[in-house]
Amino acid sequence: xxxxxxxxxxxxxxxxxxxxxxxxxxxxxxxxxxxxxxxxxxxxxxxxxxxxxxxxxxxxxxxxxxxxxxxxxxxxxxxxxxxxxxxxxxxxxxxxxxxxxxxxxxxxxxxxxxxxxxxxxxxxxxxxxxxxxxxxxxxxxxxxxxxxxxxxxxxxxxxxxxxxxxxxxxxxxxxxxxxxxxxxxxxxxxxxxxxxxxxxxxxxxxxxxxxxxxxxxxxxxxxxxxxxxxxxxxxxxxxxxxxxxxxxxxxxxxxxxxxxxxxxxxxxxxxxxxxxxxxxxxxxxxxxxxxxxxxxxxxxxxxxxxxxxxxxxxxxxxxxxxxxxxxxxxxxxxxxxxxxxxxxxxxxxxxxxxxxxxxxxxxxxxxxxxxxxxxxxxxxxxxxxxxxxxxxxxxxxxxxxxxxxxxxxxxxxxxxxxxxxxxxxxxxxxxxxxxxxxxxxxxxxx
Numbered sequence: 001x002x003x004x005x006x007x008x009x010x011x012x013x014x015x016x017x018x019x020x021x022x023x024x025x026x027x028x029x030x031x032x033x034x035x036x037x038x039x040x041x042x043x044x045x046x047x048x049x050x051x052x053x054x055x056x057x058x059x060x061x062x063x064x065x066x067x068x069x070x071x072x073x074x075x076x077x078x079x080x081x082x083x084x085x086x087x088x089x090x091x092x093x094x095x096x097x098x099x100x101x102x103x104x105x106x107x108x109x110x111x112x113x114x115x116x117x118x119x120x121x122x123x124x125x126x127x128x129x130x131x132x133x134x135x136x137x138x139x140x141x142x143x144x145x146x147x148x149x150x151x152x153x154x155x156x157x158x159x160x161x162x163x164x165x166x167x168x169x170x171x172x173x174x175x176x177x178x179x180x181x182x183x184x185x186x187x188x189x190x191x192x193x194x195x196x197x198x199x200x201x202x203x204x205x206x207x208x209x210x211x212x213x214x215x216x217x218x219x220x221x222x223x224x225x226x227x228x229x230x231x232x233x234x235x236x237x238x239x240x241x242x243x244x245x246x247x248x249x250x251x252x253x254x255x256x257x258x259x260x261x262x263x264x265x266x267x268x269x270x271x272x273x274x275x276x277x278x279x280x281x282x283x284x285x286x287x288x289x290x291x292x293x294x295x296x297x298x299x300x301x302x303x304x305x306x307x308x309x310x311x312x313x314x315x316x317x318x319x320x321x322x323x324x325x326x327x328x329x330x331x332x333x334x335x336x337x338x339x340x341x342x343x344x345x346x347x348x349x350x351x352x353x354x355x356x357x358x359x360x361x362x363x364x365x366x367x368x369x370x371x372x373x374x375x376x377x378x379x380x381x382x383x384x385x386x387x388x389x390x391x392x393x394x395x396x397x398x399x400x401x402x403x404x405x406x407x408x409x410x411x412x413x414x415x416x417x418x419x420x421x422x423x424x425x426x427x428x429x430x431x432x433x434x435x436x437x438x439x440x441x442x443x444x445x446x
Contacts, residue, residue, distance in 0.1 A: 006126045013134050014057070017141070018049040021096050024145040025074055028092045028152060029082040041081045049073055067176060071097045087161045091153075094168050099144050100137075102203050105175050107136045109196045153213050155220035160213075167209050171202050178202075224403065296362065297326035304336050308343040309360075317347065317356035324364040329433025330412055338408045339371070341401040342427050346375035349425060353378045357424075364433075371429040381425055382418065405429070 022045040032038040052073050056066065074093035082089065111117070111133045156164070178195050260283055267276035296302060309319050327335070343360075350356035357376040362369070405427070409416045414431035 003126075009131075010057070011054070013138065014053045015046070015050050016138060017100070018046045018053060020138070020142055020145065021074070021100065022046045022049055022077070024099075024149065025078055025092050025096050026082065027149055028096075029078060029084045029089065031082055045077045045081065048077060067097060067101060067172070070100075087158060087165075091161060091165060094165055094172070095148065096145075098168050098172055098206070099148065100141060101172055101175050102206060103141045103144055104137050105179060105199050106203055107133055107140060108179075109199055111136070112192075113196065148210070151210075151214045153210075153217040155217045155224060156213070157220070160216060160220075164209065164213050168206070171206050174202050175199060225407070296323050296364075298328065298332060298335075301327065301332065301336055301339065304340055305343075305360075308340065308347065309358075312343075312347050312350070312356075312358055315347070315351055315356070317350045317358055319358050319360075321360040323360070323362035327362060327364045327369060329364070329369055330431055334408050334411065335369075338405060338429065338431075341404050342371065342373045342429070345401050345427070346373050346425075349377055349381075350375045359424075367433055369429075369431045369433060371431075372426060374424045374426045376423065377420070377425045380420060382420055 022042060026033070026042055026045070031041070033042060049070070052069060056069065060066065071093045074096050075090055078084070078089040078092055079086070084092070111129055115129050117127075117129045153164075178199055182192065182195055260279075264276050264280055267273075267279065296305070305321070309321060312319050343358075346358050350358050353376045355376065359372075359374045361372045364370075406416055409429055409431060412431045412434065414429060416427070416429045419426050419428075
């Protein structure tokens with residue numbers, strides 16, 4: 001009976017640890033738990049990890065270097081089901097397993113020192129020391145995962161990611177080898193203390209590394225936000241200038257309208273029909289360039305859409321546009337910057353096609369603003385550039401359009417997705433509308 005209860009306890013602990021570890025990985029990679037699919041993915045990940053842990057525990061008490069199997073399971077789960085770059089998924093898998101290894105090493109060392117028990121007793125025997133160790137590991141693991149998520153590392157370049165992964169990998173191997181020695185070797189208490197001190201040093205090194213990595217990530221994120229803010233300010237200044245020039249041109253044409261009509265009338269009276277037609281066509285072309293293509297109930301946004309889409313038409317790009325009549329619910333400057341970047345990317349891509357095409361759909365209801373912009377492409381984009389990184393030579397001065405889109409969407413807890421279908425590239429954005437007081441509060445925070 002005691003053996004059955006112990007097996008139930010071990011199984012419950014393994015299942016609980018799998019739940020905690022997979023939950024950490026999902027949260028770190030911004031997984032959506034609210035949908036049925038999101039919940040199913042989480043459950044699948046928990047069951048897969050639980051099966052791997054249970055299988056390995058049937059053959060060995062302490063995994064040691066074989067713990068890399070868990071890293072593989074975590075990575076494959078993240079690679080198949082979760083969002084994020086490959087290197088970020090590798091980092092998440094490694095740090096999830098490293099946290100378990102470090103916490104286990106720390107707790108086991110502490111329990112062994114306090115109870116003066118051998119490591120083999122703690123790992124392999126049905127003892128009170130093992131119960132204390134296992135329960136303490138789970139409690140401390142939750143605290144460590146929460147701490148990592150609170151100071152989440154996100155903004156590192158590829159070289160920085162590789163450096164951090166190298167340190168974590170070396171730490172994992174060092175702790176595994178030390179623990180293998182402690183579990184399987186008969187050595188004096190003095191040498192055990194030395195090995196435990198070595199473990200403590202490695203754990204401290206990892207803590208310092210994590211802090212430095214967080215500080216570096218925070219610095220990179222702030223620098224990126226400054227670059228995005230600078231780009232947004234440049235867009236706003238550009239849009240303001242376009243609006244000013246546009247309305248000045250409208251006023252000038254209106255001022256000259258009587259004169260133009262008089263000239264056309266005089267030409268017809270003189271039976272100079274061809275000249276009258278040519279003169280009328282010139283005026284018509286100017287008016288076409290100044291047409292308000294769409295009215296979304298906001299003069300500033302109208303002017304931006306008009307400016308961008310008129311530029312697209314002048315470049316020979318076919319434009320289709322449909323919109324709700326009253327687009328509101330987020331800050332005008334954010335919506336303008338969002339639309340401006342989406343249209344800039346679409347126009348740049350469509351210009352490279354022999355028959356450029358752009359389709360804009362803006363739908364606004366009580367809760368959301370849905371924007372879908374599609375454009376023709378001369379070749380598939382996502383297959384060779386899934387992250388939509390800039391292909392321009394000076395990457396420091398370019399490549400912030402997609403980042404700006406993602407930043408604004410994240411600000412309003414929305415969603416952005418990029419996909420291709422029927423030789424068209426789609427950018428789809430869903431933004432949750434805010435109340436007036438919410439918008440004011442967001443403005444203060446940003």
